[in-house]
Amino acid sequence: MATPTELNGAVNPLSEETYGVKVTDPCILVIFGATGDLTARKLFPALYNLKLDGQLPSHFGCVGFARRPKSHDDFRGEMREGVNNFSRVKPVDENIWKSFSDQIFYHQSNFDDDKGYEALKAFLKELDQKLGTKGNRVFYLSTPPKFFPTIIEKLGQHGLIYKKGKEWSRVIIEKPFGHDYSSAIDLQRFVRGHLAEDQIYRIDHYLGKETVQNLLVFRFANAIFESFWNNHYIDHVQITVGEEIGIGRRGAFFEEAGILRDVVQNHMMQLLALVAMEPPTNLSADAIRDEKVKVLQALRPVDMANFSNYVVRGQYAPGFIEGENVIGYREEQNVSPASSIETYAAFQLFIDNWRWAGVPFYLRAGKRLPKRATEIAIVFKEVPGILFSQTSKSNVLAIRIQPNEGISLKINSKVPGTGSPIQPVKMDFSYSSYFGLAPPEAYERLICDCMLGDGTLFARGDEVLASWKLFTPILDRWNEGAPGDFPNYPSGTWGPKAADEMLARDERAWRLI
Numbered sequence: 001m002a003t004p005t006e007l008n009g010a011v012n013p014l015s016e017e018t019y020g021v022k023v024t025d026p027c028i029l030v031i032f033g034a035t036g037d038l039t040a041r042k043l044f045p046a047l048y049n050l051k052l053d054g055q056l057p058s059h060f061g062c063v064g065f066a067r068r069p070k071s072h073d074d075f076r077g078e079m080r081e082g083v084n085n086f087s088r089v090k091p092v093d094e095n096i097w098k099s100f101s102d103q104i105f106y107h108q109s110n111f112d113d114d115k116g117y118e119a120l121k122a123f124l125k126e127l128d129q130k131l132g133t134k135g136n137r138v139f140y141l142s143t144p145p146k147f148f149p150t151i152i153e154k155l156g157q158h159g160l161i162y163k164k165g166k167e168w169s170r171v172i173i174e175k176p177f178g179h180d181y182s183s184a185i186d187l188q189r190f191v192r193g194h195l196a197e198d199q200i201y202r203i204d205h206y207l208g209k210e211t212v213q214n215l216l217v218f219r220f221a222n223a224i225f226e227s228f229w230n231n232h233y234i235d236h237v238q239i240t241v242g243e244e245i246g247i248g249r250r251g252a253f254f255e256e257a258g259i260l261r262d263v264v265q266n267h268m269m270q271l272l273a274l275v276a277m278e279p280p281t282n283l284s285a286d287a288i289r290d291e292k293v294k295v296l297q298a299l300r301p302v303d304m305a306n307f308s309n310y311v312v313r314g315q316y317a318p319g320f321i322e323g324e325n326v327i328g329y330r331e332e333q334n335v336s337p338a339s340s341i342e343t344y345a346a347f348q349l350f351i352d353n354w355r356w357a358g359v360p361f362y363l364r365a366g367k368r369l370p371k372r373a374t375e376i377a378i379v380f381k382e383v384p385g386i387l388f389s390q391t392s393k394s395n396v397l398a399i400r401i402q403p404n405e406g407i408s409l410k411i412n413s414k415v416p417g418t419g420s421p422i423q424p425v426k427m428d429f430s431y432s433s434y435f436g437l438a439p440p441e442a443y444e445r446l447i448c449d450c451m452l453g454d455g456t457l458f459a460r461g462d463e464v465l466a467s468w469k470l471f472t473p474i475l476d477r478w479n480e481g482a483p484g485d486f487p488n489y490p491s492g493t494w495g496p497k498a499a500d501e502m503l504a505r506d507e508r509a510w511r512l513i
Contacts, residue, residue: 024451025168026059027136028124032111032151033143034064034075038174040082042205043142046443048083051100052093053440055448059132063105065120075106088441103131111147117158124160135167138450142174144253149190156194163196172201172450175266176257177464181472188461201450202464206267206374207457208442210431211405215274216288218399218407225397226279228380229355235394236360238377238511239271242369244321246491247343251334258341260471263365269296269467270459271401272361275376276351285456289463296466300350302474309505311474312498313483314344316368319491326368326491340482343367344489346499349470360506364499368491373513374401393424396511405439406430 029047031039050056064075080101083092107123109116128135139155141148152171155161161169173191178184191200206212219226228234241263247254254262273292280287302310317328330337344366351361378397396410408428415421431439449457488496494510503509 024055024057024448025136026057026131026133027138027451028061028063028127028131028133029138029140029447029451030063030065030107030120030124031140031142032065032147033141034106035066035068035070035078036142038142039064040079041086042441042443043140043447044079044082045087046441046447048087048092048097048100049089049441049444050448052089052096055444057451059134061103061105061127061131061133063107063120063124063127065107065109067108067110069108070106072104072106076101076104079104111143112150112154114154114158117154117160121158121160137161137167137169138172138447139169140172140174140447145174145176145179148173148187152191152194161195161199163199168199168453170199170201170450170453171195172203172447174203176261177202177266177459178468179256179261180475181465181468184465184468188465192461197461198453198455200461201446201455202459202461203446204266204270204459205442205446206401207270207459208444208446209401209405210439211399211401211407212271212274213445213457215399216283220279229378231355231357231359233380234359235379235381236362236506236508237275238362238379239268239275239364239375240377240511240513241268241365241374242494242513243367243372244369244492245372246316246326246368247329247332247335249333251332254343255335255339255341259343259345259365259367260475264345264347264363265467265471266459266464268363268365269463269470271376272349272363273463275378276356276361278355283456285454286460288456289460293460293462293466294353295351296463296470298351298353298356299466299470300352301470302347302349304473304477307477308498309502310348311477312344312346312496312502313342313478314346314366314489314496314499315339315341315483315486316343316366316489316491317487319368319493321368321370321492328487328491329367330487338482340478340486342478344369344495344499346495346502348502362503362508362510364495364510366489366495369494370492371513372403375399375511375513376401377511379508379511398511404430405432 031043033039047056047062080097105127107120109120124137127133137160139161141151143151161171178187219229273295276295277291278294280291315329318331319326329335329343330339346362346364349361349363376399380395382394393412398408398410400406406429408426410424410426412422413425415423446457500510
């Protein structure tokens with residue numbers, strides 16, 4: 001078996017040699033937009049847990065970069081509160097926090113201020129001497145997308161990113177990467193003008209979830225499943241990304257994005273690609289991503305002549321969640337009272353290759369659904385013949401991404417007794433129950449992998465473009481006219497009736513989750 005260093009010069013997260021603690025190079029992580037919600041809720045709890053698990057380099061520093069003035073101690077106090085509230089490991093270990101907080105700093109500047117970048121460059125060199133971080137850098141762009149080009153350009157102009165030498169520099173870019181096909185191409189060209197592809201880490205936190213990572217192992221390390229992973233045995237596939245919450249304080253963002261840009265184009269396409277991909281030739285980052293790209297490029301464009309048969313959009317109305325009254329989308333803060341932005345979308349897609357020919361993939365994503373659930377359901381064909389076809393149900397393999405990460409298989413069984421009724425039963429595996437611990441948060445894995453230089457769990461440029469190429473015509477069609485039936489599903493339901501009708505035309509139905 002190849003050693004970790006033989007796989008594109010980086011440790012691969014799926015190789016046997018890397019099970020256990022990973023050792024990363026000394027480095028400084030600079031978080032742009034550090035006063036935003038993501039930093040306190042996700043990034044610093046992830047960094048603290050990495051520190052707790054011994055996976056941060058001993059020579060490490062983290063610098064928050066934002067426009068608001070504040071001291072190092074002010075910033076440390078805010079991040080401590082975030083770790084207290086959102087860390088998966090509680091309570092906070094005081095000794096670990098003391099050591100960790102000494103590695104946290106703050107730098108105040110506007111994103112377009114040349115003097116701010118020159119001051120940052122001098123400060124980072126000072127920290128290199130103090131912390132022994134050897135000039136290695138990770139720049140995390142946790143900002144609105146409009147600032148991505150400015151920040152990358154300034155980093156390049158002031159010599160903060162570099163392509164050769166003993167030191168390395170990498171950039172993590174949050175989604176969305178572009179807002180349609182054309183803008184994604186423009187952004188890709190711009191970014192590649194300043195960075196090599198192996199320096200760009202387009203983060204999709206779904207790829208850091210334990211169950212998503214396990215998809216490759218589940219499929220390709222278990223011959224029993226891979227042997228029937230095709231159109232001979234599978235009737236259809238359902239992928240659901242549902243949330244019971246509304247848009248909260250994200251009204252201004254959601255008015256520009258909608259559920260398709262926010263969830264479908266990135267998260268759901270990554271899940272679909274991992275489910276449908278062919279076995280990679282090896283476990284290197286490029287080999288895995290090559291196969292994912294092939295899936296996305298094989299997706300059949302939506303038939304615009306029969307658009308409503310394959311695409312459904314919705315927007316939530318007032319309703320009830322867990323017995324409580326909730327407002328509709330148009331009543332949310334920073335939302336137009338006549339908004340036509342979708343909070344729900346459903347699709348019927350086909351992959352035109354030999355493995356999946358004729359197998360529909362049904363996707364649905366929505367806000368204010370009855371519960372939070374992300375699931376991939378592989379629905380198998382009904383049994384042939386006349387023995388049990390009238391009483392048995394289709395076997396279903398359900399892969400739960402969140403919450404309660406795990407896998408279940410629904411099979412048919414005889415009920416005990418003198419009769420012979422058949423009843424579906426589930427064989428269920430839960431990560432937390434079996435292994436006795438909660439899986440690491442997605443951002444822990446992804447930040448660590450970036451420090452290792454492993455891009456396996458990050459989206460490559462051609463993946464992003466292939467996804468946008470599919471969905472941009474759908475967005476264009478939606479932009480041609482406002483829907484006449486918005487809002488069209490009450491909060492606390494599973495979406496508009498048209499989504500149920502889409503499957504009913506094929507004599508199928510959405511799974512009850």
